[in-house]
Every structure is written in C-alpha cells, then in structure tokens.
Amino acid sequence: MAQTNYSDIFKNPLSLNNPITVQVLGICSALAVTVELQPAIVMAISVTVVTAFSNLIISLMRNTIPSRIRIIVQLVVVASLVILVDQILKAFMYNLDKALSVYIGLIITNCIVMGRLEAFALGNKPVPALLDGIANGAGYGIILVIVAFVRELLGSGSLFGFKVIPQALYDLGYSNCGIMLNPPMALILIGIVIWIQRSKMKELQEK
C-alpha cells in the first residue's frame, strides 16, 4: 500500500467489506445479544473498543513480535483488554453484564478482532490500524443495531425497554410476534439483511 487512504479505511467496513455480512466474521455474539437494543449497543461499543485498542497495541509491537508465537501474543493482548471491559461493565452496569453473560468473554475469540489483527494491524502503522479497528467495530455495530431494532420492535413492541406500539393497536387485535425473541429469528434476519445488501450491491453476489 503506497498511499494510505484514510477515508477508504473508514468507509469500507461499513458497507462493501462489512465484517458480518460480507466477511462473515463474529457472528456468534452478533446473534445472541440482539434480543433488545440496549445490550446490543453495549456489546457493539465493547467490541469496537477492544478491536480498536488491540489493533493499536499490536500495530505498535508489530516489528518485535516473532511470527511463530504471534497468535499467543495477540490472544494475551485481546484477553487483557476484554478483562478490562468486563470489569468496567461489572462495576458500572451490573445488570447488563449479567444479561450479556458469557458473550463479553467471547469477544476474545471473536473472529473480527483476530481477523483484523492478522489482516491489518500486523502490516500497518498504528494510526491507520486504530482507525481500521474503530471502523470494523462500527460495521459490526450497525448490523447488531439493525437486527436488535427489528427483534425488539416486533418481539416485545418496545425500543430500549419503552413501549412504542400504542395500546390501541393491541386492543384492535395486534399481538407481539413471540418467535422474534427466540434465537432462530436472529439467523433469519441476518440472512435477510445479507439479501437486501447484496441485491443493492451486485458485485458482492456469489456465483
């Protein structure tokens, strides 16, 4: 890469190279935390922070890490950051930390983090690496928020825990779609998001 193009680094992960819908990485947590908007947003922020800072740290150390043991070094850096995030959540948002349960710990093995470290941070300067981490975290967050928005709105008739569907509608016979709260719908919704994105961007379609 002769010329580092900052706007490309930032824009690509949001659409053309989205970590979830195009690279198909980090699905595990994406699906499990999207029953409601609030945990989804907290999860998105946590992943963004971890990706950004692990990218920055690994990029700073990239010339000193022997390539044979790089995976272990990366895991240790990521795990330390995740412990920090987990302790902060435990201290300030205990209920939310309980709701996210094991999925905070699973950020360590989130393929987005490892994937960006391997593909970008090991070969680039710290500032672009930091930006790349933030952008990929944001690309991940967008999908999380879309899926959580649909699931919470249709599943419980609320957004951020506040009722948004008026009582009058329920009186007319409308009822919440309970299956939206179950795990399978997360899979199907992501399938639909991919479908919409790929019919808009023809170059992403598989042969």
Place this chain on the structure above:
Amino acid sequence: MESLNLFIKSIFIDNMIFATFLGMCSYLAVSKTVKTSVGLGAAVIFVLLITVPVNYLLENYILKEGALSWLGDGYAEVDLSFLSFILFIAVIAAIVQLVEMIVEKFAPALYGQLGIFLPLIAVNCAIMGASLFMQQKEFETIGDSFVYALGSGIGWFIAIVLIAAIREKISYSNVPAPLKGVGIAFIVCGLMAIAFMSFMGIKLD
C-alpha cells in the same frame, strides 16, 4: 440419571449452534462439504473433551473465591475469578498446540484428517464458550463437566454435518442471486433452529 439428562439437554436443547450460536464463524466457513465438516466436528468434540475438564479443575482449585484454601488458611479469601478469561484462553491455545503435536506423533492417520482443522480451533468460540458456560453452570463434579463437554461437542457435530448436507444439495438449486452462498445458509440455519426448538421441554427422569 442427572448426567444422562444433562447429556441429552446439551445435545438438543442447549445446542451450541441453534441455541447459543457458539462457533458460528467456522460453522459457516467450513460447512460447504460433508467430508470436511465431519473432520471439523470430530476435532471440536476431541478438543472440548480435554479443555472443559481441565478448565473445570482450574476454576475450582485456583480461580474461584476461596478455591485456593488448599494452600493454607491465609489464601481462603483470595478471589482470582477476574483472571479466568486470560487463563482459559491460554489453556485452550496450549492444549490445542499439544494435542496437535501428540496426534501428529502417535496417530498420523487421524492427523491427516484433523490436521488442518486443529489450529483453527484455538480461536473457535465454541471451545471458549463451553468453558465459560461450564463456569457459569457451576457443575458439582468433574464428571458433569465431562458429560457437558461431550454433549455440546456432539450437538455441534450434528449441527455442522446436517447443514453441510443441506448446502451440498442447495448448490444445485435455483436460489435468487443475492441470496446465494452465505445468505441462504443463514436462512436454512434459522429454519433448522426452529426445528430444534421442538426439543425444548424434553426431560428424562
């Protein structure tokens, strides 16, 4: 009977893919043919069976609050549980490396089949997730943790072989162009998860 119940529950009801979405990344990436998915599934069962009991021992004799009391009274109140993430992942990475070397030395035929999948497994969320769920469920004996690992592993194996078989067939079907590949895999997987929901509520007594 308790153990049998746990076994059945971890295969069907708490299925790693359909109920908790653990290991989705490799699940979608490797499930294109039945043959490779059998290899990856077997490797997952194998690694789970070793890492979950080892992490169980670590959790109960080193990390948990009061777990260090075997060292003396002065250690009875030490709580190291904040270290569990880093210790678990280190154990998993080390064991995967070790298993790879042992299998290569003593069972070259097995290595030929599992070989390429073993390094992938160190960063498979299913392995780390099983250890974290083990920590959360607070099993009473190491036997239970072993049964849980076996059940989850088999559940993962079943899920990946099933979807691989379906994807092999789908490649001959006329799927709308934007849905081809990953898109349809997600939707099929969602439908399978709905089918697995019918196991909910099964309890052996």
